[in-house]
Amino acid sequence: xxxxxxxxxxxxxxxxxxxxxxxxxxxxxxxxxxxxxxxxxxxxxxxxxxxxxxxxxxxxxxxxxxxxxxxxxxxxxxxxxxxxxxxxxxxxxxxxxxxxxxxxxxxxxxxx
Amino acid sequence: xxxxxxxxxxxxxxxxxxxxxxxxxxxxxxxxxxxxxxxxxxxxxxxxxxxxxxxxxxxxxxxxxxxxxxxxxxxxxxxxxxxxxxxxxxxxxxxxxxxxxxxxxxxxxxxxxxxxxxxx
Numbered sequence: 001x002x003x004x005x006x007x008x009x010x011x012x013x014x015x016x017x018x019x020x021x022x023x024x025x026x027x028x029x030x031x032x033x034x035x036x037x038x039x040x041x042x043x044x045x046x047x048x049x050x051x052x053x054x055x056x057x058x059x060x061x062x063x064x065x066x067x068x069x070x071x072x073x074x075x076x077x078x079x080x081x082x083x084x085x086x087x088x089x090x091x092x093x094x095x096x097x098x099x100x101x102x103x104x105x106x107x108x109x110x111x112x
Numbered sequence: 113x114x115x116x117x118x119x120x121x122x123x124x125x126x127x128x129x130x131x132x133x134x135x136x137x138x139x140x141x142x143x144x145x146x147x148x149x150x151x152x153x154x155x156x157x158x159x160x161x162x163x164x165x166x167x168x169x170x171x172x173x174x175x176x177x178x179x180x181x182x183x184x185x186x187x188x189x190x191x192x193x194x195x196x197x198x199x200x201x202x203x204x205x206x207x208x209x210x211x212x213x214x215x216x217x218x219x220x221x222x223x224x225x226x227x228x229x230x231x232x
Contacts (some may be wrong), residue, residue: 004154042223042224042225043155045220099160099170100221105154
């Protein structure tokens with residue numbers, strides 16, 4: 001059964017800290033891994049990763065995929081209170097008609 | 113205006129009632145999805161549709177049905193609501209097959225604002 005596991009489940013940091021969120025997966029015929037940020041309601045797309053070792057970056061956020069370790073990390077540097085959210089990782093298998101399989105998310109709280 | 117809209121945004125209903133949640137999109141996407149989100153369980157797929165004539169069950173379709181009235185509209189029904197269907201429901205869309213990672217990629221799903229449903 002395809003599975004996506006995120007860690008930690010929750011995290012509390014102070015503004016300015018750097019955080020690393022983890023996502024590991026077990027899927028047949030991996031196609032891609034996606035990161036979403038969910039604040040008050042709808043998840044919003046952050047990154048999609050398909051190739052190992054290539055970092056994707058957007059401002060203070062970056063992410064990288066390790067296909068050998070079946071995992072990905074999402075880094076946030078110089079955190080701000082606006083980074084407080086649930087971060088969701090999802091994986092797409094080529095066997096599953098491109099459906100997303102979500103992890104349970106990491107809840108990040110950034111304190112001032 | 114939002115690209116993916118859901119109505120209602122909040123709903124309280126009683127056990128045994130039939131209710132419908134609606135989703136509309138202006139993105140021109142063929143693919144539409146319904147998810148539910150429960151605390152600690154992430155997002156779970158209920159149904160998905162790759163075009164108007166294509167409807168597929170997701171991992172937790174029991175107790176739900178859907179209707180794809182048009183390319184832009186995808187409705188989710190609870191035939192006889194029960195308390196464990198209390199959850200946050202999201203509709204999402206995705207576009208045609210494109211270069212992996214690109215904004216038109218099938219994998220990139222765009223979510224509506226969600227409907228918070230409480231079944232008493």
